[in-house]
Amino acid sequence: MQTRLDFMSVQVRELDVSREFYTRALGFELAEQSPPGAAVFRDARGATFALRSLLPRTDPAQAFGVGVSLWFAVDIGAAHARVLAGGGRALTQPGPFGPMFVVQDPDGYQITLYQP
Template structure:
């Protein structure tokens, strides 16, 4: 049996604020969303990344996504890193060399740790 990652969704407190972060700040492109409670983003790999309104009460969750490592590949990690520094995005781990090229970890508006990797 072969398996492939098909869909990843983050539950967010303010879907509009998070959608602006992922599109205007991160540069993601919105895709078609059949769910009115979600925003889906296009990916080149065929898997789906989305944000959605919460299915649980997130006000009691102290560390969202603890134990999960979510990585996004970009063409130029250094370029995006510098853009995010200028936009004052919280960086949890500065850019450095890693097993998959250059990488860094940022904090999204809900506190999820997002790893970005790619070439320099």
Template structure:
């Protein structure tokens, strides 16, 4: 048996409603219904991403959230997303580059998680 790649990623967040609105309204992700009242999920039909209230015992103020973990999303219009986020005042943490994955940049979400976006698979 061979394990596959990640099929679900979630961030523990301080304000579930604010993070859900950020990813839906500012980033433009498609929200999907979930039975868990402690989470908001988004999917493009392949991989599911969620924001959720912290798991018991997790202190979101204890250090750098997500330190050492890279979360990348693909967007065929990464340049357009970059413009929308920058215009909305979202912190761009890595300036755009044309790299091996095409147009690539990173931004910080409301909790300070760094999210990288690239245009090519």
């Protein structure tokens, strides 16, 4: 059996705040449709991921962003400028170990933007 990641989602405290961050600072485009309580994004290659409001079984006091690191392939120069212009904060600067940098979203998830 061959396995590949087809979809992923992360829970967020405030869906509107996170949706704004992922579109404005990171430049992601929303998919044409998202179910209630979620914001689905699709990239040019057809990969999808979603942000979603807390599921009913989730303890709202739990730590967000711990143990999860998201990696997205981008044009590194344009992405770095967009993150800063969009109000994002880079935790690292591009380089010196290749074209990549890390940002943190409103819920503490670390997002590595890299140029393959």
